[in-house]
Amino acid sequence: xxxxxxxxxxxxxxxxxxxxxxxxxxxxxxxxxxxxxxxxxxxxxxxxxxxxxxxxxxxxxxxxxxxxxxxxxxxxxxxxxxxxxxxxxxxxxxxxxxxxxxxxxxxxxxxxxxxxxxxxxxxxxxxxxxxxxxxxxxxxxxxxxxxxxxxxxxxxxxxxxxxxxxxxxxxxxxxxxxxxxxxxxxxxxxxxxxxxxxxxx
Amino acid sequence: xxxxxxxxxxxxxxxxxxxxxxxxxxxxxxxxxxxxxxxxxxxxxxxxxxxxxxxxxxxxxxxxxxxxxxxxxxxxxxxxxxxxxxxxxxxxxxxxxxxxxxxxxxxxxxxxxxxxxxxxxxxxxxxxxxxxxxxxxxxxxxxxxxxxxxxxxxxxxxxxxxxxxxxxxxxxxxxxxxxxxxxxxxxx
Numbered sequence: 119x120x121x122x123x124x125x126x127x128x129x130x131x132x133x134x135x136x137x138x139x140x141x142x143x144x145x146x147x148x149x150x151x152x153x154x155x156x157x158x159x160x161x162x163x164x165x166x167x168x169x170x171x172x173x174x175x176x177x178x179x180x181x182x183x184x185x186x187x188x189x190x191x192x193x194x195x196x197x198x199x200x201x202x203x204x205x206x207x208x209x210x211x212x213x214x215x216x217x218x219x220x221x222x223x224x225x226x227x228x229x230x231x232x233x234x235x236x237x238x239x240x241x242x243x244x245x246x247x248x249x250x251x252x253x254x255x256x257x258x259x260x261x262x263x264x265x266x267x268x269x270x271x272x273x274x275x276x277x278x279x280x281x282x283x284x285x286x287x288x289x290x291x292x293x294x295x296x297x298x299x300x301x302x303x304x305x306x307x308x309x310x311x312x313x314x315x316x317x318x319x
Numbered sequence: 320x321x322x323x324x325x326x327x328x329x330x331x332x333x334x335x336x337x338x339x340x341x342x343x344x345x346x347x348x349x350x351x352x353x354x355x356x357x358x359x360x361x362x363x364x365x366x367x368x369x370x371x372x373x374x375x376x377x378x379x380x381x382x383x384x385x386x387x388x389x390x391x392x393x394x395x396x397x398x399x400x401x402x403x404x405x406x407x408x409x410x411x412x413x414x415x416x417x418x419x420x421x422x423x424x425x426x427x428x429x430x431x432x433x434x435x436x437x438x439x440x441x442x443x444x445x446x447x448x449x450x451x452x453x454x455x456x457x458x459x460x461x462x463x464x465x466x467x468x469x470x471x472x473x474x475x476x477x478x479x480x481x482x483x484x485x486x487x488x489x490x491x492x493x494x495x496x497x498x499x500x501x502x503x504x505x506x507x
Contacts, residue, residue, distance in 0.1 A: 121366045122348050126341075129373035133332075133340045140381045198382040201481070256379055258399040317371060317399040318379035319392070319481075 141196055144253045148192035151249055152270045156188065159242065159278045168282050177221050177280050183214035184277045191270025195254045195263055199319050204262040211269045211302075215295050218280060225286025232293050235283055239275035239297040246271035247305045251312065258317045264309025268302030275301070325389035333380050344373065347390065350469060351397050357464040358401040360453050368404060372397045391478045398461060398479055405457060444502075451501040459494035462487050 119127075163169060187210045194204035250267035257263060279294045323331075323339075325346065331339035351372055355365040375396045376383075383392050452460060461480055465471045466487070473484035480487065 121362075121369065122352060125348065125366065125370045125373060126344055128370055129344060129377060130337065130341060132374050132377040133337045135377075137335075137380070138378050141379075142381075198384060199387075257382065258396075258403075314403075316375035316379040316382075317396045317403065318375050318382040319395050319399065 138256065141198060141256065144256065145193065145196040148196050148250055148253050148270070149189065151246055151253075152188040152192050152274060153185065155242075155246055155274050156185065156277045159274065160281055163278065163282050180214060180217040180221050180280055181277065183210060183217050184273045184280065187211045187214050187273045188270045191266045191268075191273065192250065194266035195250055195270060196257070198257065200266075201262065204266045207266045207269050211273065211298075214273065214276070215298070218276060218295065219287045219291050222285075222287035222290055225289060226284040228283075228285060232285070232289055235279060235285075235289070235293045236297050239279055239294060240301070242275040242278055243271050243297070243301045246274055247301055251305060251308060255312065255315045256318070257314065258319055259309040259312060259314045261306050261309070264306040265302055267309075268305030269298075271305065272298040272301035326385075329380070329383055329389045330385070333383070340377070343376075343389070347393055348373070351393060354394065354464055354469065355397055355401055357449075357452065357468065358398075358457065358460060359405065364404060368397065368400045371400045375400070388475070388478070391475055394465070394479045395481075402457065447502060448498065451498050454501065455494050455497060459490050459497070462490040463494045463498075466491050 187207055190203050190210055191207035194200045194207045197203065247268060250271050251264065254263060254267055276294060276298050279290070283289070283294070323342070325343060328339040328343045328346075332343065348369065352365060352369050355368045355372070356362070359365055359368065372393065376393060383389065452463060455463065458480075462476065465476045465479065466473065471479075473487045476487050477484045
């Protein structure tokens with residue numbers, strides 16, 4: 119049996135198997151995960167009265183940018199040949215970071231240690247990062263693709279921080295943004311190690 | 320009777336027609352196999368990669384976008400697979416079992432795909448050229464094989480390799496300068 123005959127036999131076997139889940143379903147799941155999780159965090163913290171003073175009105179532009187980063191990031195992570203969306207998610211994330219810092223003033227004092235914000239941020243994004251990585255395994259995992267997933271998942275924590283944390287811009291720059299960047303970088307690093315289920319772009 | 324295009328076959332396959340996939344395989348497998356053999360220079364690995372390529376085509380058929388060329392999509396998949404394997408190979412190179420590398424005999428084997436031989440009409444020179452080709456960096460090797468062996472345009476190659484046609488022209492130019500130098504040195 120020649121190489122081409124062997125591969126043909128295996129490929130035809132696979133072709134007869136039931137089709138895999140369409141990528142649009144994966145995209146829907148990714149959007150539900152990121153946007154849904156963000157809305158849930160917003161709702162729960164709102165009900166518990168944990169929002170810092172009127173965040174949605176005061177911080178509308180960073181919140182909108184973060185939601186947009188989630189939409190484009192999740193799309194770039196899952197959709198085929200989505201290089202533009204992947205690049206756009208990075209640009210939007212950068213704009214979101216700038217907005218997060220610039221929309222804060224000196225902020226309020228808080229009794230809790232500053233690193234607690236970083237820890238909460240990390241705790242919030244670990245699950246979504248892992249879930250997005252698993253969802254995107256049916257595509258070839260490039261650095262840009264996994265970075266997009268990290269941006270989308272990491273922005274969930276940034277959004278929670280924007281709603282709940284009332285501290286100033288220096289605190290945001292030192293204890294929130296680095297966690298978001300680290301989450302995106304770690305997701306990209308994991309993507310280099312993980313084997314994707316297919317090599318399709 | 321007019322042969323269906325790759326795109327028509329792919330549409331039929333996406334609708335569940337396995338015989339359309341078989342036709343696509345018959346049409347594209349040899350070219351993909353030759354491309355992969357040139358990239359990885361390892362018979363067993365080329366076979367694994369060809370299998371991975373077609374399994375990806377089957378399992379991710381919904382990721383092919385209507386209106387785009389099936390051949391460029393398939394070669395993108397093959398390129399991704401080869402890059403991934405070569406990257407992992409580099410990482411685990413130490414302590415791994417030596418693989419069954421292609422020999423110069425394999426290079427001269429009548430192609431289950433394509434080679435430089437028909438163009439050069441000199442088997443020895445073709446074999447030397449193939450050996451020199453193997454010394455090129457992967458990015459240049461991909462470009463040379465697609466453009467000079469498979470005779471793809473720079474625009475088609477740009478879609479497969481995810482870069483600009485201008486960049487690929489530069490890659491080919493540099494690769495040929497290196498090849499010319501290598502063959503010139505051997506002759507002298």
